[in-house]
Amino acid sequence: MDLEDSKKGNVMTESKNSGGNSLMPPLTRRTVVRGAGGMAISLAGASALGSLFARSAWAADRSFKIGFVAPLTGPVAPEGLSMQNGFNLGLEALNAAGGIAGKKVEVVTQDTKADPAVVATVVKKFIQEEKVDMIVGTITNDEEDAAAKVCTAAGVPLAFIEAGFWHSFCNSTCVLFGENSYDLCAPLVPFMAEKFGKKFLLIGSDFSFPHAYLGVAKKYIAAAGGTVIDELYAPLGTPDWSSSIAKIKAAKPDVIFSGVVGGDAIGFAKQALSLGLLPGAHITGVMLQPEFYPAMGGAIDGQFDCVRYSEGINNPDNDQFKAAYKKKYGEGPIPLVGSTAYYAMRFIKAAVEKAGSYDKKKVFEAFKGIEAMTPLSDKPLKIDPTNVNVGYPMYICQIQPGGLYKIVQEVGFVKNELACG
């Protein structure tokens, strides 16, 4: 229901939920029954949310308002829609537990088509006309840059959900919720080098993120004593990968480190399987994210990848999240960006309530060093006060047939080079 509404760009409020305006509404059986139509909140999970909520010390006189911007159509729409799914689920859970500062959170949504010019226009409109308190969203780095410029100028806090940062957004009002390229590469390169060998071949989609991501990977390859035997790039939207696959087969690398993303990740994986490169070769990297798994037809079963979220993480919060997500959006692996958008709402709540006001500067400052519970861990996660990026314990997983990313090694927190000088 929310998905449809928000697609049309309508204002989306959770006014349906009765009794939500009072501080800390007890989660009764009635709430659970009522929620059964949309999502199920287990009592255990609800009490966790409740305890989070108990820290609220003030009651605001109006709702906190978020502007959600995402590419819901266009080449990276799979990621954009996954983010929206997680965001809506997080919003429902937050509002069901009373919202922020005693008021339900209000959201306006608009599609950006992954076009930076559209992002800038939409964000400006949200700030000036909709008077939002915060912006959440964007997928590609071009979108991020466009949104960061507008929000920083207006002093509005901005939450990026998608992973992959390789530089910090210094002197801006950006809060980085995704895992960064160091998180993704640092544990994975030595693991692969030790397990399969030190000859790496890099392949990626030809735009800024894969170049930067593979650039970070190269540093760790050198540090691990490995060599890069070739580096291949193909434009987004490449239908035929035969030539790249032939080159990889001829080069015989120990490890293929792939930054091929979007629909191309699927095309590449399927063709690698039919042309006999997979399953024999060892491939890893962001190409193996769960977003892309269902359409790959088992091409990457048995491969290893480094992620910050796995459905195999064992705690009640994650069980509840998994059940709610699958109930609402169907089976299949939960996209990483969907899980991030879900619990990002908890950090936002914690920061706003710590700020004690909707003042934009105070809210942004409150994000620095704030902690929140997530389905990722029994312990709270923390936003680094310097680079304003959530620190993540990373996992190395092996992909099981059917799409479970089974944890084979807990890596813990990763040191990164995101710094403000």
Place this chain on the structure above:
Amino acid sequence: MSAWLQVLLDFIWVSASLGLVAFSLGLILGELKIVNIAQGDLMMVGAYSMYALRDLPFLVALLITVVFGFVLGLVLERGILRWVYDKGFMTTLLASWGVGTVLEQGVAAIFTVSQKGIDPPLTGQVTIGDLSYPTYRVVVALGIVGLLIGLLLLVYRTSLGLRLRASIDNVEMAGVLGISPQRMFAMVFAAATALAVLAGALIAPTIAINPTLGLSFLAPAFFAVLIAKQGSLAGPVAGAIAVEFVFTLLQAWLNVTVAESTLFGLLALFVVLKPQGISWTWKTARKETS
């Protein structure tokens, strides 16, 4: 050795699939004098049709898809294009662009924009020396080659083909001689649509299916038609082979991005140096509007 054999087999595969699309595009351009921008989107429709029918046996799904493509072509020609033939080159171009956009958005509305994939009906590998290659690609490539030979024989060796070529050469004169241009237009467009849909259906198991997949085939297919001799129906097929030959060679040495821009640069240069390809469509357009 096996690396070069694989390059050769890849070349045959991409030439066959592009050849089919280029043939259908050349058919429409030759007979209807329309630059059909929607051709790539018709391929996309074929791929989605196979996805929608993925639970049926492959050949049954393929048959339904081709029949659906033929009917879709008839509907598009009778319902939209025939009203704009006499409105000039630009109008038909925009009309076909509009059709393509509607198809893309319509498919996105039905299937969502997220990537889809279907499994090939043949999963085995053909072994040649020390190289193994997917059976599906070999069978489909051979099938397309056979189909194209059959179609060209139909065009050049039968009375139906004679009437088609007469209509392409001079539609008014053919009309005087009893070849109804309207029926010919409708049948050619429907057949060409069915071929484009077939091409999309056949490559569907080897790619990621999304609403914009047709775009990446459109530009090479147009160049294949442009570098061919005007009005020739074998020409676009030869053009497709030439385009893919150059592209395959470039890709063997360069990164795909660089290879692609070099390819289109070379093709543009070719069209500038050998402008018959463009000038005749331009003249035709002028003749149509006057």
